[in-house]
Amino acid sequence: MTPLIGLEGVTKIYPLGRTQVTALRGIDLTIHAGEYLAIMGPSGSGKSTLMNILGCLDVPTEGSYQLRGNDVGALSDNDLSRLRNREIGFVFQTFNLLPRANALQNVALPLVYAGVHAREREERAGAALALVGLAERRRHRPNELSGGERQRVAIARALVVQPSLILADEPTGNLDSQTGLEIMEALERAGGEGRTIILVTHEEEIAERAHRILRLRDGRLVSDQPTRRA
């Protein structure tokens, strides 16, 4: 079976003033559909950069990134946007919801950019909200929701386009441990339909929930092991 994701010799170099920063060095990685991974590493190890590249928010300086057969490095700005829109769902540590829109509108946003009509958008967004148990809160704005509820809205938004890949960057970072657990359960339920989940976290307990842990240090992949859960 062809892998969903293939990284070969991926290197990322940023200009910083008069010098350069090498955030990633020669990353080789293969991920199949339906896998559940965690990425760990200290600050500056390059895990955010790796997430950005996996999420098509950035392109590698060297090497190749194949996503579902697409060579991401060869894609135009517009094509990258479309790819993100169709294939990838993001969940951020700081939730990143639009403050002036209600829950339903936030969840429906990816569909807006996909060109879906209003009625269908409302249906699908409503269904996604129901999946995370927030159907009655659909008209509430983010400032009227608790942290856990906001993250659940973010998860619903990530799911609404039926992506093949969910990327979660420290999803429980701004939540207490109890809520954090609830969020992880919601995420894992979302992944249950053959979706690939890639998680960045600094908490071992959260990472141990995944099936595979990648550890980065100084921009290199130093470890790639299955967990006890696998």
Place this chain on the structure above:
Amino acid sequence: MSLWEALRHAGSALLAHRLRSALTMLGTVVGVLAVVSVVSITQGLNRYVSQQLLSTGSHVFSFSQFGMITDREQFFEALKRRPLRLSDAEYLADRLTTAEVVVPTVSRQEDVEWRGRRAKGVQVQGLGAGYEALGDFQSLDAGRHISAEEIRGANRAVLLGWEVADQLFAGIDPVGQRLRIGRESFWVVGVLSRRGRVFGMSRDNLVVIPVTTLQKLHGRQQSITILIQAAGPEAYQPCQEEAELLLKLRRGLKPWEEPDFGKETAETLYALYDKLTGVFFLGMIAIVGLSVVIGGIVMMNIMLVAVSERTREIGICKAIGARRRDILLQFLVEAAALSGSGALIGVLLGALVAWVVQAATPLPTRVAGWSVFGSLSLALCVGLTSGLYPAQRAARLSPVDALHHEK
């Protein structure tokens, strides 16, 4: 996203910062309001002047020693000219083919008295035979016109203007009564119908006597004015040309020489008015148009601030799949909505001003369609242009950088 949805989004973005949006729109509102008001009032004024001038008899033009004087130099030049005489009028009357009637006239001001009642500063207009064909003098409320024999005989017959009759006789039939004009005694033969006011001044404060009588009583030195009524609207221009040529010949000028007399028509009066005011009005409209442009510059600055404030938001949208085009469109629509709303409010306020002017003054002020269309278009163009740069800045943000922005 359909245009309608984009507009709704723009609306919610503008409403989120109500005060800021209002202040940004202010420039456009004031500019458009000014353009619409100024144009409407100007056109109302022009219409008013035109109407007033036309009301004084449309196919009549006149020759006089002075004509239309616009500066001191012209005045002193005109003083040197030979005056016009009754015989000149007769000369024209005999030879003109395109005129309905040629009427010589001279006026002066006198007080008119009857049985102790006095009308002060009445215009005493001496007219020649055939005057009743002139539009202004046709209609009577009572009695009859002064006859041609009475004019030939320089009789003491007088036709009262409506206001004089009202002032002195108030309800009593003036016909047949004897009154005094200045120190002389006259018999009333009739009363003219009411004419109304021009530029706020009454046109009924006059009396008509034979021009021959006036000259007999007060001398022949005063230059006369020759009133000519053309034989119909098509004859108006040809009659002027013919009369001017004849009068030149009469006074010993060659046809190609400049006339040594003045001509007045309703058009020349309006043309003078237009000349005096035209440049002024154009200048005003240009200045108020400028304020719309200034409003646009303000808008651009505000939008740049808005883009900067919403960097995080833009990053989120891009991460979710918004293309550059989507972001560009979003901000352009906001700019258009801002300037469009401002323009609409400006138009409404301008219409209100026009309505108030129309209700409170004699000026027939109406909102000119082209000023609405023009200022709306200008505001929209300025809005889109001002919004373009900020919108492009927003669209070009890298999602990674935008997402990590402060806020």
